[in-house]
Amino acid sequence: MGISTGNHGDGVAEVVMDVPPVNALPVRGWFDLARAVREAGRDPETRAVVLRAEGRGFNAGVDIKEMQASAGFEALVGANRGCHAAFAAVYECEVPVIAAVHGFCLGGGVGLAGNADIVVAAEDAYFGLPEVERGALGAATHLSRLVPQHLMRAMVYTCRTVTAAELHAFGSVLEVVPADRLRETALAVAVQIAAKDPYVIRRAKESLNGIDPVDVNRSYRFEQGFTFELNLMGAGDRHRDAFVAEGA
Incomplete structure (x- = not known):
């Protein structure tokens, strides 16, 4: 369990969250995820990376329970820096990254999928940012790469989710397949x-990043500044404590 990397011998590396x-x-x-993706991309034998997950869903974001169990701001700062590192690793990976998404893709999961070059999804996949309900902000930068601007704003304000089928209609998900075919589809x-x-291919990745209209690393870091403001004003702890209490 944790973050693991496999190599298929055909130039495809597979990074798995479990x-x-x-x-x-x-x-x-x-940080482990960031390291795994960067190392996979730097390997001259790697030509593409599949990022996927085991378990109930793709990614549910940061571990809020860890954050609330830690004294001071160390875990908060660590989570923000870790997310920034992981998202940047996917975006800056030297080869294309295919995100294979199943179940929930929330918060940090949207940051990962939104920074991937290609997204394939299972029929049960859904995407959303619950940050407002957690007293935080962030990853709207990456959600903007998946949905139109007005829908992105509605999703941030209301915390509503969208399905893989909706994203397929927008063109931001390449294929929607049954869950038992997700891995094989991504690998294909x-x-x-x-x-x-x-x-x-490596030059193509570099060139496409170079023509992006938004600097995703700087844009996301700007969003994170408001999370720190919310924390200083007490909203962060108030909403995170409520979340932990709900799950107790």
Whole structure:
């Protein structure tokens, strides 16, 4: 369990999140994920990366229980820095990253999927940002890469979710498949990319990042500043404590 990396011998690396019960990553988990994705991309034998998860869902964001059990701001700062590192690792990975999403993709999960080059999803997948209900902000930068602007704003304000089928209609999810076909579908896309000239694919990734209209790393860091403000004003702890109490 934790973060693991496998190699299929065909130029495809597979990075897997397996952190029960809901893949809400602790601080160390986010940094471990960032390291795994970066190392996979830097390997000259890697031509594409599949990012997926085991368990009930793709990713439920940060481990709020860890944050509330820690004294001071160390866990809060660590989670923010860890998320920033993991999202950047996916975006800046030297080869294309295919996110294979099943079940819930919430908070930090949206940051991962939104920074991926390609998203494939299971029929049960749904996406959302519950941050407002947790006294935090962030990953609207990445949600904006998945849904139109007005829907993104509605999702942030109301914490509503959208289905994989809705995202497929927008074109931000490439394929929606039964859950038992998700992994094979993601790997098939990765193999198709891996069959191309690896030098050309790496330059293609670099060039596409270079023409992005939004600097996702800076934009997300700007959002995080408001999370720190909410925490200083007491809203962060108030909502996180309520969340922990609900699950007790």
